[in-house]
Amino acid sequence: MANPTGIGAAILRKEDRRFITGRGNYVADLKRPGMTMGVFVRSPHAHAMVRGVDATAALAMPGVLAVLTGADLAADGVGGLPVGWGITGKDGLPMKEPPHPALADGKVRYVGDAVAFVVAETLELARQAAESVVVDYDVLPAAVGVLDAVRPDAPLLFDDVPGNLCCDWDMGDRAAVDAAFAGAAHVARISLTNNRLIGNPMEPRAAVAEYESSTDRTTLWTTSQFPHVVRLLMGNFVLKIPQHKLRVVAPDVGGGFGVKQFHYAEEAVLTWAARRIGRPIKWVCDRSEGFISDAHGRDHVTEAEMALDETGKFLALRVSTLANMGGYLSTFGPNIPTNLYAPLLAGVYTTPAIYCEVKCVFTNTVPVDAYRGAGRPEATFLVERLVDICAAELGMDRIAIRRRNMIPKEAYPYQTPMVVEYDSGDPVGCMDRALEVADWAGFAARKQESARRGRYRGIGISTYVEACGLAPSRLAIRMGARGGLYESATVRVHPTGDVTVLIGTHSHGQGHETTFAQIVSEKLGVPVERIDIVFGDTDKVQFGMGTYGSRSLVVGGSALSKAADKIILKGRKIAAHQLEAGLDDVVFENGVFSVVGTDRRRSFDEISLSAYVPADFPLEALEPGLEEQAYYDPVNFSYPGGAHIAEVEVDRETGSVELVAYTAVDDVGTVINPIIVAGQLHGGITQGVGQALCESAVYDEGSGQLLSGSFMDYCMPRADMMPRMEIQTHSTPCAHTDLGTKGCGEVGTIGSPAAVTNAIVDALSELGIAHIDMPASPNRIWRIMQNARLPHAAE
Amino acid sequence: MDVALEVNGAAVRHDIRENTLLVDLLRETLGLTGTHVGCDTSQCGACVVHVDGRAIKSCTVLAVALDGSSVTTIEGLAATAGGDALHPMQTAFHEKHGLQCGFCTPGMIMSAVDLVRQNPAPTEREVRAGLEGNLCRCTGYQNIVAAVIEGARVMRERQGV
Ligand code: FES
Ligand code: FES
Numbered sequence: 011m012a013n014p015t016g017i018g019a020a021i022l023r024k025e026d027r028r029f030i031t032g033r034g035n036y037v038a039d040l041k042r043p044g045m046t047m048g049v050f051v052r053s054p055h056a057h058a059m060v061r062g063v064d065a066t067a068a069l070a071m072p073g074v075l076a077v078l079t080g081a082d083l084a085a086d087g088v089g090g091l092p093v094g095w096g097i098t099g100k101d102g103l104p105m106k107e108p109p110h111p112a113l114a115d116g117k118v119r120y121v122g123d124a125v126a127f128v129v130a131e132t133l134e135l136a137r138q139a140a141e142s143v144v145v146d147y148d149v150l151p152a153a154v155g156v157l158d159a160v161r162p163d164a165p166l167l168f169d170d171v172p173g174n175l176c177c178d179w180d181m182g183d184r185a186a187v188d189a190a191f192a193g194a195a196h197v198a199r200i201s202l203t204n205n206r207l208i209g210n211p212m213e214p215r216a217a218v219a220e221y222e223s224s225t226d227r228t229t230l231w232t233t234s235q236f237p238h239v240v241r242l243l244m245g246n247f248v249l250k251i252p253q254h255k256l257r258v259v260a261p262d263v264g265g266g267f268g269v270k271q272f273h274y275a276e277e278a279v280l281t282w283a284a285r286r287i288g289r290p291i292k293w294v295c296d297r298s299e300g301f302i303s304d305a306h307g308r309d310h311v312t313e314a315e316m317a318l319d320e321t322g323k324f325l326a327l328r329v330s331t332l333a334n335m336g337g338y339l340s341t342f343g344p345n346i347p348t349n350l351y352a353p354l355l356a357g358v359y360t361t362p363a364i365y366c367e368v369k370c371v372f373t374n375t376v377p378v379d380a381y382r383g384a385g386r387p388e389a390t391f392l393v394e395r396l397v398d399i400c401a402a403e404l405g406m407d408r409i410a411i412r413r414r415n416m417i418p419k420e421a422y423p424y425q426t427p428m429v430v431e432y433d434s435g436d437p438v439g440c441m442d443r444a445l446e447v448a449d450w451a452g453f454a455a456r457k458q459e460s461a462r463r464g465r466y467r468g469i470g471i472s473t474y475v476e477a478c479g480l481a482p483s484r485l486a487i488r489m490g491a492r493g494g495l496y497e498s499a500t501v502r503v504h505p506t507g508d509v510t511v512l513i514g515t516h517s518h519g520q521g522h523e524t525t526f527a528q529i530v531s532e533k534l535g536v537p538v539e540r541i542d543i544v545f546g547d548t549d550k551v552q553f554g555m556g557t558y559g560s561r562s563l564v565v566g567g568s569a570l571s572k573a574a575d576k577i578i579l580k581g582r583k584i585a586a587h588q589l590e591a592g593l594d595d596v597v598f599e600n601g602v603f604s605v606v607g608t609d610r611r612r613s614f615d616e617i618s619l620s621a622y623v624p625a626d627f628p629l630e631a632l633e634p635g636l637e638e639q640a641y642y643d644p645v646n647f648s649y650p651g652g653a654h655i656a657e658v659e660v661d662r663e664t665g666s667v668e669l670v671a672y673t674a675v676d677d678v679g680t681v682i683n684p685i686i687v688a689g690q691l692h693g694g695i696t697q698g699v700g701q702a703l704c705e706s707a708v709y710d711e712g713s714g715q716l717l718s719g720s721f722m723d724y725c726m727p728r729a730d731m732m733p734r735m736e737i738q739t740h741s742t743p744c745a746h747t748d749l750g751t752k753g754c755g756e757v758g759t760i761g762s763p764a765a766v767t768n769a770i771v772d773a774l775s776e777l778g779i780a781h782i783d784m785p786a787s788p789n790r791i792w793r794i795m796q797n798a799r800l801p802h803a804a805e
Numbered sequence: 806m807d808v809a810l811e812v813n814g815a816a817v818r819h820d821i822r823e824n825t826l827l828v829d830l831l832r833e834t835l836g837l838t839g840t841h842v843g844c845d846t847s848q849c850g851a852c853v854v855h856v857d858g859r860a861i862k863s864c865t866v867l868a869v870a871l872d873g874s875s876v877t878t879i880e881g882l883a884a885t886a887g888g889d890a891l892h893p894m895q896t897a898f899h900e901k902h903g904l905q906c907g908f909c910t911p912g913m914i915m916s917a918v919d920l921v922r923q924n925p926a927p928t929e930r931e932v933r934a935g936l937e938g939n940l941c942r943c944t945g946y947q948n949i950v951a952a953v954i955e956g957a958r959v960m961r962e963r964q965g966v
Contacts, residue, residue, distance in 0.1 A: 022899060022900060022902070023899070023902065025907075026898070026899040026904060026907075027899070028907075029904055029906075029907025029910050029911075030879075030891070030895040030898050030899055030904065030907075030910060030911075030914065031839070031879065031880065031883070031891070031895065032837070032838070032839015032840070032878065032879035032880045032911050033839065033880075034838075034839070034907050034908075036838070036841070036908070038838075038841075038842070039832075039838035041836075210942060211906070211908075211942055212841075212843045212849065212851060212906070212908040212909045212940060212941065212942045212943075213841070213843065213906065213908040214842075214843065262906075262907065263906065264841075264906045264907065264908025264909075265905070265906040265908060265942050265943055267942070294842075296845045297843065297844040297845050297846065297849075298845055298846070518906050519905030519906030519907070519943045520905070521905070685902045686902070688902075688948075689902050689905060689943075689944060689948060691945075692944055692945030692946075692947045692948065693905060693942070693943045693944050693945045694945075695945055696944075696945030696946065697942070697945075720844070720845075720846045720848070721844050721846055721848035721849060721940070722846050722848060726940050726942070727945075727946075728936070728937055728940065728946075729932070729933040729934075729936040729937065729939075729941075729946040729949065729950060730930075730933040730934050730936075730937055732933075732945060732946055732947070734929070734947060735945065735947055758945075
């Protein structure tokens, strides 16, 4: 490779050193002069009227500075939290969008809903004071699960939202689907629940807010994936602070997975309170508090059916989903089970007609929003489970039915019946490679061997496509986005030729300080040690939409590539002047500007210096300096895809499932750094395995209490739950991004739940089991096995 | 209450409330913010430090109970390996890409060092079992496991085993 730190180089991460030495700079580590501590008083009830908040005792405690409530917010004219994406129902009417006050306004709608905010000199004091705040609740019956909430007699969360229905939404050609079903030789059906998840980045959310009266400037440090968006939403809609007077900083952030890509009430309350009391305030979320205040993910109840002809060809897919929104709309809540779900229902197949309807339902639970994959894992799980059921019912091989229906490589670009056009891909290629790597052919022997040890063994495959690189603004705005989804990058070349990049995405584990430096290194021929990537501070970086939806490299990387191209063009102009050549005769390669066919040349560093010391510089035609900026708005989503294969053993007695092998072959487009891509896959797959095997947010149906409210009850994947994963890439470059990249942040989480579940169902198929819901906890599997072994089950 | 400890080789003496957790003493009083807090149920291991050479969860122990002990945090780990810039386990985490967001990393590294103290040549299975008290949400553990095995190898080599 020409450039040892360029695109494709397996270099180690530049950012590691501060983390391995304990010098990371997380929000909870911050201290500001005069800093106070804040604690939220949260509702212990799922649904209740708030008759009054008595803070007398709390305020009488020495060192307690304030106890603030929704009434104070209202008195100060603070607005509710905005929704960033609106959707339109079947009836053509906009979704119901009830107000979402930052502190409860007369009513609480989930356990954890914030009622008051206490500020004190120390954390201990703030906690004590919070405990002495007396809230007078009038408890109401709660609507906890989606199925409960849509019952005609269900309690209503909002008086003006009948049936708790936020929106009854659909996509696709209903008539074409109905017609295809009418003529189908076979119809396969599935009913499933996509289990509710809690993202749980290891760093709990935290914030510090500070107001400087001398400059009238406000700063919020927050654990956010998108500081500029927080500045815009909070400054413009909630607190009405002018953008130039508000700085939002997201320093080192300990994982996000979507959980940190919303504008949360706590951010607004802290910022408002800090301005009010004139002292910096810090709030660090306890983990148990995070369980009941971080937005949750997934939570669908779905019925779907596939129409097939007698040869196993898919004719049409019909899907009906109830999606839980929780007690209020979170920033992107309504977009996730609709626009990020239905368009992916074609999967990697040529299914010609698809219709999907989604009812978005309010319930007395924590708001639900994006969690790694966001809508696309739900779509993939549904399609890939249903495909296995189709195969079983038709007596076809699971691979054969996939092969029969897969979009062939030659058919790309491929327009699906669900809005999106896949630009590139090779699902058959990915699948064949995965089958080989996982030794699918040798499975029968392994199954026998397991049987000898008294264990069921199963193998499962999931093929998938995802739409990421969020997003083409025009398309997104047409789908209801209330903002653009471009990205921006500035490349600042210093007089020495060293480079600082200012970019609007945010790295919270993804390794951008390395991969983005590799892109610049490739472009400008400067080694990565001489390139720094700056992000996460609205005072430093021009603008940006942040990091989510596997967009950073795809959208941000393209902006960066374009900015670097502008640097090269300007450098060529300077070189052309200095070398007395025409612009067209000056080329830039490996960090050197030269005149073609001659030995006249200038190094990148020489040109950089002369841009700032313009002695020999075309000042009449060109501005001095060497700094360029680009905003990039993608023309399409990008569509990574792949095939994942899981192999499991199930204990016949206990029902415990062991994941014994995992293979992933993914098409993520151009790979900038294979080490980092593999790491993203490992983490993503493990989160998906967590959903399949153990993770589940469980609410008590009557009281609406979160039963899985700590790491003792919410089972997170641990090291001993995972086998060594085999990760390979089978890439087709993206046709429309600058570098051919497609994104890899979410693919693991999208492919794995179905692969693992399909393997478990395969293992249990000899008991006649056709479907199981996630998570496959020992208890659930044991019950299913017991049930299947009862005499009646064989009939 | 007065508590006297050695922290990363330096003697520290502080008048603290008796309910102060070790992690709070480290983070708030001493400014050693490399030790993290990831939960409130003693489940995640982000807070692991060494007390007299053994890994403990600093969120679950009162500082006053450790009077007279020697505490090593991630900030002081390298010095325990002969003052190199990095402890071999830190280097191994870097070289094997055993971290992403870095939040679990200090606790992971401290746990790993103790794991290797108890078992100088752990197998993959033993490493996975040994890290049972540490959660990582980013890496899927694969590269952490590889890092611990590599760190153990270098530690053995250094000790001439
Ligand atoms: S902070 Fe989670 S175990 Fe100590
Ligand atoms: S690296 Fe992020 S939690 Fe482990």
